[in-house]
Amino acid sequence: MCGIVGLFLKKDELRPKLGDMLTDMLVTMTDRGPDSAGIAIYCEETDGNVKITVQSDTPAADFDDLDATVCAAIDAPVTIKVIDTHAVLTLPEEKEAEAIALLEERGLRIMGAGVSMEIYKEVGLPRDVAARFGLRQMGGSHGIGHTRMATESAVTTMGAHPFSTADDQCLVHNGSLSNHNQMRRKLAKKGVLTRSENDTEVGAAYISSRIAEGASLGEALEGTLKDLDGFFTFVTGTRNGFGVVRDPIACKPAVMAETDDYVAFASEYRAFADLPGIETAKVWEPEPATVYFWER
Amino acid sequence: MTTTLDMATTELREVNTTLQGAAKAQANAKYVIVNPRGSHAMACGLDGALDVTIKGSTGYYCAGMNKEATITVEGSAGPGVAENMMSGTVTIEGDASQYAGATGHGGLLNIKGNASSRCGISMKGIDIVVHGNIGHMSAFMAQKGNLVVLGDAGDALGDSLYEARLFVRGSVKSLGADCIEKEMRTEHIDLLKKLLEQAGADARPEEFRRYGSARKLYNFNIDHAGEY
Numbered sequence: 001m002c003g004i005v006g007l008f009l010k011k012d013e014l015r016p017k018l019g020d021m022l023t024d025m026l027v028t029m030t031d032r033g034p035d036s037a038g039i040a041i042y043c044e045e046t047d048g049n050v051k052i053t054v055q056s057d058t059p060a061a062d063f064d065d066l067d068a069t070v071c072a073a074i075d076a077p078v079t080i081k082v083i084d085t086h087a088v089l090t091l092p093e094e095k096e097a098e099a100i101a102l103l104e105e106r107g108l109r110i111m112g113a114g115v116s117m118e119i120y121k122e123v124g125l126p127r128d129v130a131a132r133f134g135l136r137q138m139g140g141s142h143g144i145g146h147t148r149m150a151t152e153s154a155v156t157t158m159g160a161h162p163f164s165t166a167d168d169q170c171l172v173h174n175g176s177l178s179n180h181n182q183m184r185r186k187l188a189k190k191g192v193l194t195r196s197e198n199d200t201e202v203g204a205a206y207i208s209s210r211i212a213e214g215a216s217l218g219e220a221l222e223g224t225l226k227d228l229d230g231f232f233t234f235v236t237g238t239r240n241g242f243g244v245v246r247d248p249i250a251c252k253p254a255v256m257a258e259t260d261d262y263v264a265f266a267s268e269y270r271a272f273a274d275l276p277g278i279e280t281a282k283v284w285e286p287e288p289a290t291v292y293f294w295e296r
Numbered sequence: 297m298t299t300t301l302d303m304a305t306t307e308l309r310e311v312n313t314t315l316q317g318a319a320k321a322q323a324n325a326k327y328v329i330v331n332p333r334g335s336h337a338m339a340c341g342l343d344g345a346l347d348v349t350i351k352g353s354t355g356y357y358c359a360g361m362n363k364e365a366t367i368t369v370e371g372s373a374g375p376g377v378a379e380n381m382m383s384g385t386v387t388i389e390g391d392a393s394q395y396a397g398a399t400g401h402g403g404l405l406n407i408k409g410n411a412s413s414r415c416g417i418s419m420k421g422i423d424i425v426v427h428g429n430i431g432h433m434s435a436f437m438a439q440k441g442n443l444v445v446l447g448d449a450g451d452a453l454g455d456s457l458y459e460a461r462l463f464v465r466g467s468v469k470s471l472g473a474d475c476i477e478k479e480m481r482t483e484h485i486d487l488l489k490k491l492l493e494q495a496g497a498d499a500r501p502e503e504f505r506r507y508g509s510a511r512k513l514y515n516f517n518i519d520h521a522g523e524y
Contacts, residue, residue, distance in 0.1 A: 284391070
């Protein structure tokens with residue numbers, strides 16, 4: 001099954017409440033996916049800097065003095081924010097590739113990077129995952145979340161959603177792709193590498209690679225309808241946007257709500273029940289094979 | 297007397313147990329359910345005359361297997377509303393999600409808003425009236441009963457249709473395999489008039505087109521292989 005949620009705020013007043021609202025939506029979707037949970041959240045940007053989110057199974061040892069180590073290696077200022085098994089390192093944009101190579105060399109798992117996006121995901125019940133990372137306290141402009149019922153690959157942190165395959169881009173998925181191995185090989189030939197065996201990561205990598213080739217996000221999402229086979233409801237985030245697409249058969253559930261304050265997505269209406277003004281919101285089911293997109 | 301059940305303080309299981317008991321014991325008793333918050337399987341398996349109003353939107357499988365009860369959702373309904381209904385009336389004031397009224401044997405499903413894909417899939421005698429539009433693959437393998445759509449129909453309407461009658465006032469994006477447009481005869485006008493009245497729909501029977509089975513797929517014929 002899997003449960004997906006997404007929230008794109010139109011008004012800045014709600015920004016401090018984003019994590020709280022997303023967490024409620026995520027926890028409501030627990031019985032669609034109790035294997036793992038995660039969110040990608042777009043929070044404050046710092047000028048000229050990039051944030052790299054990493055994960056470690058032994059955070060005490062791996063994150064101790066990590067900022068000083070990276071700082072010395074890349075010869076640039078580095079700050080670190082450690083939250084449970086994750087750490088977010090902030091450093092100058094031009095040093096990003098160098099820093100990621102170093103972090104991977106040290107055995108850390110790269111969750112994502114970008115000027116605004118941070119990703120937190122782990123195995124376990126959504127309620128527990130949210131509590132471990134303090135998701136409720138996080139503010140931001142938009143975010144997506146996922147509760148996973150594993151079908152195509154193992155229950156691991158790397159198999160949890162959201163997936164990020166380019167800076168500030170992320171994707172969550174309900175469904176299963178049947179041509180993901182073939183597409184993974186096609187992408188690899190183009191030099192696009194994935195980090196897991198997960199079908200969803202291939203979906204994310206496909207979109208990122210199309211954007212890197214010059215497609216707009218809308219065009220890349222259109223492309224999934226032609227090039228990806230299987231069942232999917234995709235919800236994507238970019239630095240300033242939020243997009244939704246369902247396959248032409250559209251048997252995976254999806255519902256959207258829009259008010260003057262926000263656009264929300266969920267697998268089920270239940271996830272909206274606590275959103276402010278939901279009683280008078282425009283609520284609809286996204287059409288199959290149709291791309292929906294909002295940008296600020 | 298009307299009994300109110302508040303789902304902010306009453307568990308779903310208790311709500312359904314109360315309704316199911318009342319359906320058998322108290323003919324035509326009235327129940328109002330508040331704070332449904334999109335819960336699943338609400339007012340399911342009611343076996344008897346009962347009047348239930350749900351104040352808000354529901355999740356999966358609301359009013360499933362209904363028999364004789366009158367159920368109104370004052371909101372939208374999730375996937376599988378009134379699935380396998382036997383008799384009675386289910387009214388959705390808002391929209392309905394996928395496979396509304398699937399496999400229904402009887403009764404009336406009255407959707408005031410739009411219905412999503414696969415509306416009336418495999419219907420077996422139910423009457424479904426949709427005041428808005430319906431999505432793709434609606435009435436797939438429908439066997440008996442009537443589907444009335446005041447708005448438009450999506451792709452592949454009535455694919456592999458048996459003897460159900462489909463009436464659409466608006467446009468049909470495409471017809472499924474073995475589904476064809478058929479003549480509207482007096483008997484169909486009369487039937488449609490009755491259904492529209494029952495559903496409180498503001499439309500004239502003459503505005504509709506009728507679709508039904510070409511009956512080519514009933515028997516295997518290699519020349520029809522391309523139709524499957």
